[in-house]
Amino acid sequence: MTRRPGAWQTLLWLGPSLILILGVVIYPVFALVRASWSRYSITGVYEGAVGLSNYVRLLQQDALPRVVVNTLVWVTMVVGVTIVISLAFAQLLDASFPGRRVVRWFVIVPWAASLIMTSKLFVWIYDYYFGILNHVLTTLHVIAEPVDWLGNDATVMGAMIAVGVFVSLPFTSYVFLAGLQAIPGDVYEAARIDGASAWRTYVAVTLPLLAPALVVATVLNLIYVFNSFPIVWTLNDRNPGFGHDTMITYMYKIAFKSALRDIGLAAALGVVNVALILVAVVGYLRTVRWREADA
């Protein structure tokens, strides 16, 4: 079993995976880069190379600064709030109480459900006239009169972030829960013997031991939330222009939806997006010190 296999044999066993990855993940990267320096007709016919002009035009788009700011707000708020709530929530899930199994099943529902269906559901919940949210909040006198959550420039980003957090909590809480359960019980016992308070124990013992899980959850969430499409796409549906778009939905609208229908311009933005994700991936692999041996 220890003799080294021949290269052709390895290629045979890895072949199907390699074909899939090269054909459907790596090739589209090249297609994307190539498209970013090409021009296409509105029906998709190649009309020749245009050098870097798509990138130049991208920088000239009036909507770009707004979209970049939106992306920063969207990613930092969703990830930040998700991490804080999940830390508390994982603690709760880790405690033993009757019905814990049921609670864990409840928690995974937003994770398992189709994001587009959840997004549509929230469009309805946020509805100005018929939505349950306005009804509940006005009945409880939290707000004096109904709010048009998704039509008002001041509230639409917050409304989208709330849904983003809602669907990110299950995965994040589960990562923290796995981290908590990996902490041996005697550490807590030692802290108790030393007379540490519950809060002190959490800050001085639990959090440092949870650091690896924290890094993993943060970076994976950064990538997931940056890449997130259905929530912003659906909840921001009614608003014209690009005032509440992220770099992902903006790219999509340029390519397929707006009057622009400009594959080359969208591809230039797509290359920027891919580059940003690559930076996050490399950062992730460095911080978790990924080695194939323990992967």
Added chain:
Amino acid sequence: MVAGLFVAPYLVMMLDAVKPAGELRATPPRLWPGRWQLQNFLEVVGDETFQAGLRASLVIALVSTALALAAAIPAAYWTARQRFRGRSAFLFLVLVTQMFSPTALVVGLYREFFELDLVNTYTALILTNAAFNLAFAVWILRAFFASIPRDIEEAAEVDGCGRVGTLVRIVLPLSLPALVTAAIFAFIAAWNEYIVALTLMTDPARKPLTVGITSYVTAYVQHWNLMFAASVIAIVPVVILFALIERYLVGGLTAGSVK
């Protein structure tokens, strides 16, 4: 209970799914249906859009799952059992594909399938889902294969089983839990996939459920109750499947870096 917050929106979905259309237009809105109209589900199931969506979703999810497993099994087995040059490069490549969602690459994917004349085909979505769900299957299977004692396999080899025979007759039957986990995950991910389907499938007869369902509520028609009924049918089975593999998810998604 805090946990109730996770399901509360979906309760709204379920209750609205069984209301007559008029009750969704009541102000102030009422949570509880005044009249339970369970026919909404029958209407959806009998609807052509829904049937086409269900067919597309099932075909795409099932075939892409089979394809992802067929590619992942030999790769996971080989990397779990053999040391060879390029092994870490291969695993690195798998990890990177897991980090990239089709979303970021959608323009590139569109160009590729446009050039291959595969727009509006199940094939394009099957290939995309299989490729992007491959990584999870590789991690789950690799970890499981590695935990199977080599003695068993060596005994099989002594008895004259080749490598493929050992894998098929000894290793795979022992790995049923990992195979089920990987299959369920790949199935759900493909079932829920949205952006590539939205981009490539413009023919209404070939749109999977995630895309097709939105046609119940457009600028012209507002069948929220039917859309929610269709959503309930699409969501409930995958939540149950997801619950079955819940405890393996974190390991597969973080590639063992949490513990």
